Amino acid sequence: MESNTQKLIHSFGALADLGQEVADTGDFMEMVRTSLHLLLGTLAIRRGAIIESPVHLLPEDKSTNLLAVWGLGENYQPKFDVDDGDSEVFLNAPEGSLDLHTGPAGAQKPAAAQPTFFTRYQAELQGQGIELIIPMVVRGELTGLVLLGGKASGEPFTADDLEVMKSMVRHIGVGIYTHRLLGEVKQQAVENRRLYEDLRAIYRDTVRAFAAAIDIKDKYTQGHSERVGRYSEIIARELGFGEEEVEGMAIAGYLHDVGKLVVERDIINAPYRIDAKQSSELNRHPAAGFEILSPIHHPYADIPLMAKYHHERMDGRGYPDGLTDEQIPLGAKIVTLADSFDAMTTDRPYKTRRTFDEVIIDLRGNTGSQFDAIVVTAFCRALLKELTGETKDRRFHKMLGKNYLDATKDIPLLNELLAELDPNIKTAAAGG
Secondary structure: OHHHHHHHHHHHHHHHHHHHHHHOOOOHHHHHHHHHHHHHHHOOEOOEEEEEOOOOOOOOOOEOEEEEEEOOOOOOOOOOEOOHHHHHHHHOOHHHOEEOOOOOOOOOOOOOOOOHHHHHHHHHHHHOOEEEEEEEEEOOEEEEEEEEEOEOOOOOOOHHHHHHHHHHHHHHHHHHHHHHHHHHHHHHHHHHHHHHHHHHHHHHHHHHHHHHHHHHOOOOOOOHHHHHHHHHHHHHHHOOOOHHHHHHHHHHHHHOOHHHHHOOHHHHOOOOOOOHHHHHHHOOHHHHHHHHHOOOOOOOOOHHHHHHOOOOOOEOOOOOOOOEHHHOOHHHHHHHHHHHHHHHOOOEOOEOOOOHHHHHHHHHHHEOOOEOHHHHHHHHHHHHHHHOOOOOOOHHHHHHOOOOOOHHHHHHHHHHHHHHHOOOOOOOOOOO
16 A cells, blocks of 8 residues: 555656646757656656657648657657548547557557557567557647557556556647647747738838829929938937837838829929919828828828828928927928928929038028927937948938038038037047
């Protein structure tokens, strides 16, 4: 009685250890190897192996996969095929196990309804000293097989031994099933992420193509929407926006002038300063842009409002609603500066683009009235980083032309403006 009690305590202890090992899924292969060692050690079994059944997501692959082995040689690499008929018999195995033992101990031979698996592999398994196969079945699915040799003592397995083994095998099966399930979830997540990235790329390419179509209507400002999108992206990144917010700002820049689609081409392309009536017609485009974009579900920022308010001013003298400072969304303030900067640095039919010195004068004079100081500061910081070589991507040079900026004279101008906007900003050395 005492011996049986000790054996029972030992078995429960082993089950507890195995449960803990299965629960800790940090290293799957280590979990399987340790589980096999616990199983073999609990009943002093000489040898054994754990093989995973074919993944059900790959119906063309019937081969099992060796996960762990002990006592069968380091080079033991069995490859078993498990077809549907085999799986059916394993799932309905008598007593949950199949006995291959044919020695003098008198254990029963496999049941008459044995899978063709035995016909193919019984000799090989017995040649390796395997006496017992215990299927791992979780939620009606064959997860794999545990192959077990005999006891080191030579004694036959008892009914209690079989119960302990089947309990431990169920634990191992749950661990493998869970790992497989997590793998499928991760794979699905990867595929979903790839699909999301593809859709996002398609969305952005579509928006850029649409922006190009908008600009085609204005023969004098082709490429304007693309540049405003890029300037908006630069400012947002400098302000510390997250990647999705940065992309949203770029999209807002690309689409800010979509309302011009409702404005007559003659007004947009007038080679002179338009009169008050024409100006009123042109000033419809922000509100028209809002109406065009509002029905669309955009995956990023509040793009329709940015299109609507990109001509608002801090002092309330903008249009269409005459908003002031905090009433204007930060995104709209970003697009406002990006739009104005591109207008100042590109040729128009009635004026040539301004020099960088003139742009700095405009920013200095209009920060606080037209432009938000925080947005201007971020823009100037980003430009300064490129001029000093802190950032290697020459984004401004590509859009402005290689001869427009001059680090020697423009760095001091930016430092001076930044010092006025924020006295705590550390200035950069010219040519640094």
